[in-house]
Amino acid sequence: MGVIFDAELVQSTEQVELYLRRQALCNSNNNDNNLDCVAGPEVTPVDTTLRLINNRPSSAFNEATGRQHRQNAGSSSDTGSGERQVGRKAQMSNITAAKTVADIIRSCLGPKAMLKMLLDPMGGIVLTNDGHAILREIEVAHPAAKSMIELSRTQDEEVGDGTTTVIILAGEMLAQAIPQLERNIHPVVIIQAFKKALTDALAIVEEISVPVDTSNDKSMISLIESSIGTKTISRYSELMCSLALKAVRTVSQDQSFFSSSVQTNGTSKPSTTTNATRSQEIDIKRYARVEKIPGGEIEDSRVLDGVMLNKDITHASMKRRIENPRIVLLDCPLEYKKGESQTNIEITDEDSWNKILQIEEEQVKKMCEAILAVKPTLVITEKGVSDLAQHYFVKAGVTALRRVRKTDNNRIARATGATIVNRVDDLQESDVGTGCGLFEIEKIGDEYFTFLTKCKNPKACTILLRGPSKDILNEIERNLQDAMSVARNVMFHPRLSPGGGATEMAVSVRLAQKSKSVEGVMQWPYRAVAEAMEVIPRTLIQNAGASPIRILTQLRAKHAEGKSSFGIDGDTGNVVDMKEYGVWEPQAVKTQSIKTAVESACLLLRVDDICSAKSAQQAGGNGLSAGAGGED
Missing domain, CATH: 3.50.7.10 (GroEL)
Structure with missing residues (x-):
């Protein structure tokens, strides 16, 4: 299983948009018992299987992510030398591309993750379920898709984990923005609501996190196992956890540096105090x-x-x-x-040669x-x-x-x-x-x-x-x-958050409760963030082969009772208490994932114009660039 080669994307962009719009409207109308969203013709999500040959995805993938970028270029202020999309078309194009990238690696989340088989330019095969490794190998045409791939790289450099989570979250955030745009809510209002929800979400993560003793080998190894448990080497998780922990402790080094502060007491001379501050340096890349x-x-x-x-x-x-x-x-x-370059030595007799050698x-x-x-x-x-x-x-x-x-x-x-x-x-x-x-x-x-x-x-x-x-x-x-x-x-940050989607569900339930106190139209996009956070436990359930509707309802009920540590067992798809199950994740990874996902969604929603730059041949002219952005 995994990626099937030579598969083509058969749905059009209009079908993808219809599917995303229907899914988002279903999620936003859950509390109204609206059952019409499941009726009508069957519209399946875009097939994200790729044909990767010579490090390039199939033409169908590029077409699906870039068709909106190319179509109707002449209908909106086209100057004849470039392609341009304005307003709603640009936003829908970005959302479609981002959602398509997220769907590629959606099946790579959790311990039951599927593998992707990639062919590199030299004919070698890469088998992996690491989100960053997959996105690093593929090449896309749409600028929004490139932005999503850049998210994965940033997440990997910052915290080294959570690359798949951040892409799925960002894609779902953008998908949840579709019904808000359909309600004619201005993108700036949506962004304000997203940022307000982000502030509250980070406070919730801090509240449900617990401190950890980094000197305790047993707790540290169980923590690292929760990260390795979703990888290919889960069979050797105990060995790899001990290797990783020993390596990190070996290269860690305490550093002392001095900070000076100047104090003034009325008219007296300022007095300078120097304080010694200790910090830890752990350079894995250079010394391990x-x-x-x-x-x-x-x-x-x-x-x-x-x-x-x-x-x-x-x-x-x-x-x-x-x-x-x-x-x-x-x-x-x-x-x-x-000698230096172009050095010439002239030898007139044998003694000079011997002298040089000597x-x-x-x-x-x-x-x-x-x-x-x-x-x-x-x-x-x-x-x-x-x-x-x-x-x-x-x-x-x-x-x-x-x-x-x-x-x-x-x-x-x-x-x-x-x-x-x-x-x-x-x-x-x-x-x-x-x-x-x-x-x-x-x-x-x-x-x-x-x-x-x-x-x-x-x-x-x-x-x-x-x-x-x-x-x-x-x-x-x-x-x-x-x-x-x-x-x-x-x-660096000895605090842990419950894994298995428990943190995301806790944030989702509490944001949904807080959304009732948000005034005005901001309540809709604020609640959309809460619904988007459910995508992580839902994906874990789907990848484990369980029923998302039944299990997600049980999990939502547990969190409504205030049991924030309940999450999804990635092996069986059932609801379990993560405190007893022993699956924890670093708070730094969770915080960075939510931050990056929301901020990237805000960035793409702020785009209202996509235009093609001049080619190198056209750049020699003196005219204005084609498709220059209009005035507000």
């Missing part, structure tokens, strides 16, 4: 590297208390195992100093002597090591590694306490790293790997992943990155 080696079993994956490199020694006679090594890190070549050898010897003066046992450089330098190192019993990546060198420095030196003349005893307990070279498969382990206080680590194939390892890495992001977020 994931190394994927095909082969072995997934259970063989582990977190190294140090650094691993895909490097071998430069000379066969060098030591392959050193205990408590003295490490020197360099950012300069241990080779003959090359000078080059003396340069290398001088550099090696400066290094050996601090008595290292391991030298690692980002540049090359000449044969003569290798000779001196072998003679002195020193092991050397060359052409190490800059990022790897930085992690070695952080793990071993060494300082990267740019010139060997500046090398001092304090620059030598002594924090590593063991250096050894191991052969895994057909390649040699360098291990710097048993570090005393490593602030950098390497996560070694093993698995049967590269495709599986890539998916494990994506899921592990999400797990580490969850652990990092909780350490």
Whole structure:
């Protein structure tokens, strides 16, 4: 199951709009027992299956998201050189495109999520249910669809999780705006109501969230499991949770910085007070590297208390195992100093040639002597090591590694306490790293790997992943990155919100109650936000194969009684208490998801004109750009 290739979108944009309008009107009229919305001809939602060839979706997808952008271009102030849509047509075009993108990954939410199969330009296959990974691979034509994909990227960079949730929420927010526009409510009024609802929603999330002890391994692992449980590697969730938690705790580092405040007491001289403030730095991207080696079993994956490199020694006679090594890190070549570009040397006799060779050898010897003066046992450089330098190192019993990546060198420095030196003349005893307990070279498969382990206080680590194939390892890495992001977020903001759609349903029910006190026409769009929040538990129920109407009614009744921790069991689709079920999510992820979804919906609703810019050939003219926006 998953995405079926070579499927085409068969519905027209008018059908999509009719479906969205009917669904939104049904939701808004639930309390009036209006049953007419289910009558009439069957209108199915747009089929979001794609044909992804060479990293591009099918022409039908681009046509469905861009047909409104192209049609009737000449009917509204067309100047003859560009395409333009104004007012309601532009808003409906944006809503249709955003809803289509949301429908693509709607089935990727929850533990029963379906997989999407993507073909990359090189013919490789990507199997994933990660919303960000899917949207990152597809290419769309409509500007609103591009904006939705950008939402996913922003969510992934900010909190690392909730990418699927934010897209589904944003799409539903825009779909709920259709009946408001049909009532001729001005988009500015809708946006004001959305922002008021956002403020109240964030307060509700804060109210139902609970603090968590980040030093408790059991509670932290159960929290990370709720994130990994929806991924492909849910079978190995306990192992991956422990790997993610250990990696994040390894790279976390307390920082102290000083803040000064100036105080004035009447006419007296101002007095300055300095306060020390502590903060935590957790840089997963830079200091927690994931190394994927095909082969072995997934259970063989582990977190190294140090650094691993895909490097071998430069000379066969060098030591392959050193205990408590003295490490020197360099950012300069241990080779003959090359001349500048277009350097010419004229030699008139044999003695001059020998003298040049002698000078080059003396340069290398001088550099090696400066290094050996601090008595290292391991030298690692980002540049090359000449044969003569290798000779001196072998003679002195020193092991050397060359052409190490800059990022790897930085992690070695952080793990071993060494300082990267740019010139060997500046090398001092304090620059030598002594924090590593063991250096050894191991052969895994057909390649040699360098291990710097048993570090005393490593602030950098390497996560070694093993698995049967590269495709599986890539998916494990994506899921592990999400797990580490969850652990990092909780350490920054140690508060949890109930998962399984419980937070969204609590926000929905309470906003619906508060909407009765909202005056004027703002009450309609305010209530629309409450109805849009139900899309998360509804989608979880649908993906689990249960009855959305029956289960959602039960869940709504529980929350009406004030039981805010009740949500959906993603495996069975039943209503359960998340406190007992043990599914929690970081409050930071929930807050960011709701913020991003509402703000993006407001942004797209504010658009009332879509016009095409000039092409490069037309840009040379002096005329005004085609389809310039009209005045208010």
